[in-house]
Amino acid sequence: MDHPLDFIFNPQAIALAGVSADTSKPGPAQWYLMSLVKFGYKGKIYPLHPAGGEINGLKVYKNMAEIPGEVDYAVSAIPARHAPQFVRDCVAKGVKAVHLFTSGFSEIEDAAGRQLEEEVLQIAREGGVRLIGPNCMGIYCPSTGLTFAGDYPDQPGFPSRSGPLGLISQSGGNCICCIREASERGVYFSKAISYGNAADLNECDFLDYLAGDPDTKIIAMYIEGIKDGARFKQALRRAVKAKPVIIYKAGKTETGARTCSSHTSAIAGSAAVWQAFLNQVGVIQVANMSELVDITIALAFMPAPGGKNVVVAGSGGGVGVQAADDITDAGLHLPFLPVELRQALHSIYGTEAGSIFRNPVDIPPMAGKEYHVKAIQAIAGSKDVDVIILQFPLDLWALARRAVLLERFTDVVTSIRESVKKPLAVVLHNSVSQQARRLEDGARSRFADMGLPVYPSISRAALAISRYIWYNRRHNRG
Amino acid sequence: MDHPLDFIFNPQAIALAGVSADTSKPGPAQWYLMSLVKFGYKGKIYPLHPAGGEINGLKVYKNMAEIPGEVDYAVSAIPARHAPQFVRDCVAKGVKAVHLFTSGFSEIEDAAGRQLEEEVLQIAREGGVRLIGPNCMGIYCPSTGLTFAGDYPDQPGFPSRSGPLGLISQSGGNCICCIREASERGVYFSKAISYGNAADLNECDFLDYLAGDPDTKIIAMYIEGIKDGARFKQALRRAVKAKPVIIYKAGKTETGARTCSSHTSAIAGSAAVWQAFLNQVGVIQVANMSELVDITIALAFMPAPGGKNVVVAGSGGGVGVQAADDITDAGLHLPFLPVELRQALHSIYGTEAGSIFRNPVDIPPMAGKEYHVKAIQAIAGSKDVDVIILQFPLDLWALARRAVLLERFTDVVTSIRESVKKPLAVVLHNSVSQQARRLEDGARSRFADMGLPVYPSISRAALAISRYIWYNRRHNRG
Numbered sequence: 001m002d003h004p005l006d007f008i009f010n011p012q013a014i015a016l017a018g019v020s021a022d023t024s025k026p027g028p029a030q031w032y033l034m035s036l037v038k039f040g041y042k043g044k045i046y047p048l049h050p051a052g053g054e055i056n057g058l059k060v061y062k063n064m065a066e067i068p069g070e071v072d073y074a075v076s077a078i079p080a081r082h083a084p085q086f087v088r089d090c091v092a093k094g095v096k097a098v099h100l101f102t103s104g105f106s107e108i109e110d111a112a113g114r115q116l117e118e119e120v121l122q123i124a125r126e127g128g129v130r131l132i133g134p135n136c137m138g139i140y141c142p143s144t145g146l147t148f149a150g151d152y153p154d155q156p157g158f159p160s161r162s163g164p165l166g167l168i169s170q171s172g173g174n175c176i177c178c179i180r181e182a183s184e185r186g187v188y189f190s191k192a193i194s195y196g197n198a199a200d201l202n203e204c205d206f207l208d209y210l211a212g213d214p215d216t217k218i219i220a221m222y223i224e225g226i227k228d229g230a231r232f233k234q235a236l237r238r239a240v241k242a243k244p245v246i247i248y249k250a251g252k253t254e255t256g257a258r259t260c261s262s263h264t265s266a267i268a269g270s271a272a273v274w275q276a277f278l279n280q281v282g283v284i285q286v287a288n289m290s291e292l293v294d295i296t297i298a299l300a301f302m303p304a305p306g307g308k309n310v311v312v313a314g315s316g317g318g319v320g321v322q323a324a325d326d327i328t329d330a331g332l333h334l335p336f337l338p339v340e341l342r343q344a345l346h347s348i349y350g351t352e353a354g355s356i357f358r359n360p361v362d363i364p365p366m367a368g369k370e371y372h373v374k375a376i377q378a379i380a381g382s383k384d385v386d387v388i389i390l391q392f393p394l395d396l397w398a399l400a401r402r403a404v405l406l407e408r409f410t411d412v413v414t415s416i417r418e419s420v421k422k423p424l425a426v427v428l429h430n431s432v433s434q435q436a437r438r439l440e441d442g443a444r445s446r447f448a449d450m451g452l453p454v455y456p457s458i459s460r461a462a463l464a465i466s467r468y469i470w471y472n473r474r475h476n477r478g
Numbered sequence: 479m480d481h482p483l484d485f486i487f488n489p490q491a492i493a494l495a496g497v498s499a500d501t502s503k504p505g506p507a508q509w510y511l512m513s514l515v516k517f518g519y520k521g522k523i524y525p526l527h528p529a530g531g532e533i534n535g536l537k538v539y540k541n542m543a544e545i546p547g548e549v550d551y552a553v554s555a556i557p558a559r560h561a562p563q564f565v566r567d568c569v570a571k572g573v574k575a576v577h578l579f580t581s582g583f584s585e586i587e588d589a590a591g592r593q594l595e596e597e598v599l600q601i602a603r604e605g606g607v608r609l610i611g612p613n614c615m616g617i618y619c620p621s622t623g624l625t626f627a628g629d630y631p632d633q634p635g636f637p638s639r640s641g642p643l644g645l646i647s648q649s650g651g652n653c654i655c656c657i658r659e660a661s662e663r664g665v666y667f668s669k670a671i672s673y674g675n676a677a678d679l680n681e682c683d684f685l686d687y688l689a690g691d692p693d694t695k696i697i698a699m700y701i702e703g704i705k706d707g708a709r710f711k712q713a714l715r716r717a718v719k720a721k722p723v724i725i726y727k728a729g730k731t732e733t734g735a736r737t738c739s740s741h742t743s744a745i746a747g748s749a750a751v752w753q754a755f756l757n758q759v760g761v762i763q764v765a766n767m768s769e770l771v772d773i774t775i776a777l778a779f780m781p782a783p784g785g786k787n788v789v790v791a792g793s794g795g796g797v798g799v800q801a802a803d804d805i806t807d808a809g810l811h812l813p814f815l816p817v818e819l820r821q822a823l824h825s826i827y828g829t830e831a832g833s834i835f836r837n838p839v840d841i842p843p844m845a846g847k848e849y850h851v852k853a854i855q856a857i858a859g860s861k862d863v864d865v866i867i868l869q870f871p872l873d874l875w876a877l878a879r880r881a882v883l884l885e886r887f888t889d890v891v892t893s894i895r896e897s898v899k900k901p902l903a904v905v906l907h908n909s910v911s912q913q914a915r916r917l918e919d920g921a922r923s924r925f926a927d928m929g930l931p932v933y934p935s936i937s938r939a940a941l942a943i944s945r946y947i948w949y950n951r952r953h954n955r956g
Contacts, residue, residue, distance in 0.1 A: 027844075028877035035877070107795075108830045137876065149876040154913045157876075171796025173874040180873045181910040224799060250796070255812045256803035262834045263795035288800060317585075317741035318649025318728070321702060322766060325734035334733045352588070354581040356740045366505075395658045396651040398615065398627035398635075399506035399513070430908070432659040432768075434919045435632045441912045 011073030013044040018077035021053025029077035031150035041145035064089035080104035091127025100134035106265035136196025137172035163188025166216030186448030190215035211239035225266025294464035312360035314391035320360035330462035391427035394436035430456040489551030496555035499531025507555035509628035519623035542567040558582035569605025578612035584743035614674025615650035641666025644694035664926030668693035689717035703744025772942035790838035792869035798838035808940035869905035872914035908934040
């Protein structure tokens with residue numbers, strides 16, 4: 001591949017402005033430096049600070065001119081008022097891309113902020129330097145060692161493993177949350193870009209890049225507003241032809257739209273117009289960052305469902321009643337099981353007392369693994385079943401040991417995983433009690449490692465499956 | 479108080495049928511026995527099993543007639559087909575209430591199941607015995623030592639502490655989940671009743687009881703269907719006059735209604751009719767068990783809001799954009815902060831760069847505690863502010879130590895707690911990454927212990943606050 005923005009994801013040497021050698025009060029710039037080093041970034045790193053000194057074995061340069069080697073990528077973590085001079089220094093040094101962590105530009109309600117952003121942009125344009133930001137976290141690219149998450153005790157940095165998801169997020173916080181959530185649920189990243197105010201490089205540039213990036217199989221976007229509607233539409237149509245595109249467009253309500261402007265200076269635009277356009281182009285739309293991850297893991301892990309008939313099997317009658325409403329609300333079907341299948345379940349378990357063999361199927365929790373394996377295989381074998389959701393609620397157990405039952409559930413899922421070819425999702429209901437959450441965390445990791453889509457509720461699983469079916473039909477896939 | 483059902487919550491001696499003395503394969507009946515003992519039930523306990531023997535230092539009686547003392551409460555964990563004889567034995571022994579754990583009655587799609595339930599009911603009625611169930615978990619009443627949750631390693635039983643909430647749940651699983659979630663979030667129980675198929679005692683009886691129970695300040699119900707509409711309406715009107723009543727009526731969709739019938743044999747009825755009736759009576763309606771807990775903790779912990787103007791303050795610009803949409807969706811207002819308040823915030827923090835002082839307020843995370851305390855007090859002091867939501871997202875941090883920031887957030891909340899008289903809710907955004915969840919759990923416990931309402935998302939906090947305001951206006955309270 002050869003794309004004009006390739007260099008942004010493959011810098012050879014990074015200058016980092018705002019790194020004091022005084023480590024007694026470490027700030028974000030120092031953590032950024034440390035995280036690059038720990039993450040295994042292979043290029044050169046040049047810390048910059050007027051006071052000079054040394055940090056982590058690296059010389060701190062007093063200014064850009066003092067740096068001996070070439071620099072193609074520079075990061076600014078210095079106050080906004082110094083940004084114009086910094087970008088001028090970058091131009092003089094021959095830097096190709098500048099990432100401005102710094103905020104205090106057009107997003108604040110202050111004419112001076114907007115003017116400062118204009119000034120920086122003009123300097124960059126005239127000097128042939130591309131800008132990322134300002135007011136953003138920048139680039140995460142595990143394959144080239146770029147990251148923006150420090151590695152702390154009890155707070156790991158981002159995973160070094162690469163994966164199919166390319167994320168473009170106007171919000172740095174949402175970008176971080178998405179990386180943490182998706183990777184915890186088994187989906188890793190090709191690239192993630194937090195681009196903030198988008199003074200220069202914007203959503204169109206990054207969308208265009210990821211559309212052509214062979215490492216990116218799925219594109220996800222969090223957008224507050226767009227800079228150039230016509231160009232965005234064009235980029236989006238091209239991207240959608242190449243791979244699935246998921247968009248969370250924020251600022252649905254008037255108040256939300258107002259908040260976009262104070263966050264990243266974005267003009268949100270009409271929610272209805274956005275929705276209609278995205279729908280027409282064939283973009284998968286979601287309403288928050290967790291839903292974005294939900295559909296991503298369906299796309300990444302699940303074969304295409306042949307239809308909308310879902311069977312929910314697991315524990316708990318009340319859970320089943322809620323499940324029935326949730327499946328229906330998501331536009332899926334929860335058919336009665338055919339009589340021969342119900343008879344099969346009856347003969348596997350011996351009795352229906354304490355169970356329900358309609359749909360949702362409430363399986364007898366105390367039965368052994370071999371019974372459940374047979375039951376799920378019987379369900380999967382029915383031509384009336386398109387998707388199977390296996391659900392396990394941790395907080396539900398009172399007169400039984402949930403740890404033992406969870407272990408059995410995990411064993412059952414592991415056993416049927418290969419033989420069941422139909423789409424399968426696991427729901428580990430979000431627990432509230434603390435010990436239950438520990439067990440839930442462990443099981444979720446195991447399932448995620450197996451490449452199974454895991455959801456925290458039936459409603460979120462159902463919504464993701466419904467969107468997945470919509471997407472496949474819309475694009476004649478599956 | 480003197481209520482004809484008092485004896486159900488204060489049994490003097492419990493006979494428990496189906497407890498084998500063989501502890502090599504402990505089942506639910508054995509765990510029920512152990513949990514009563516550990517929970518500190520003060521009355522006599524008589525295990526029953528045809529094989530006799532001894533368990534946990536207690537003699538296992540071969541039949542009811544063999545029990546030497548009086549028995550006023552009996553629990554059946556034996557197969558359904560033996561239930562008629564068991565209830566006959568109870569009548570002969572002078573038992574006043576029988577709780578049938580046992581399932582396999584009218585909830586299964588089998589004429590014999592319905593017939594068996596009729597038979598048992600008739601025996602009970604003729605013998606003057608009241609039935610709880612069948613197909614249910616029975617009674618949790620911490621003040622008299624009744625429980626149905628075993629105490630296991632890593633799986634504590636229900637709390638021994640009492641509290642204001644009385645719960646009536648047709649589903650045992652939902653009952654258990656609700657007890658676990660509410661107590662984890664700081665709200666404890668006067669009584670909780672899982673009543674299943676409601677062959678005899680039903681939602682009306684328990685509603686009537688809790689309406690008059692001085693220990694119950696808030697009533698919450700999970701209902702799949704009702705037995706006697708006219709009586710229920712009457713009981714509900716009376717209860718609503720006495721205290722807040724929250725209802726989650728399941729079976730909203732046709733599929734959900736069908737599932738109610740296979741779970742507890744309930745006839746769900748039309749969702750629209752239910753909704754209109756409950757609304758007219760002044761019942762707080764919710765759509766799932768977690769929302770039920772959400773409104774309960776608002777009722778239990780929060781003073782009545784004077785209006786719908788909410789300020790959201792905390793960390794994260796993208797989080798703020800989502801918050802703005804969520805607040806608006808819940809029917810609340812997110813007003814611009816008045817100019818003098820914004821100026822006050824500006825002078826407290828010195829700059830707006832990296833912050834947002836509109837509303838949501840994105841506070842500079844790195845500022846010290848004293849700045850945040852001043853800022854929140856300034857916000858609380860504004861006459862344009864009715865409710866304050868303080869939010870902290872664990873998964874959002876990358877170049878800062880979330881444990882340190884969370885500690886500071888907790889300190890700030892603790893400091894302002896006494897001086898801020900306006901309604902205050904805390905949102906600890908539901909984390910996905912494991913170490914973040916540990917921190918979140920610890921902080922939630924601290925806040926719950928302080929009597930602060932804690933929510934896992936802005937949307938859930940906003941919905942609970944909105945319902946609380948609706949309730950107060952509907953009943954001219956606050």
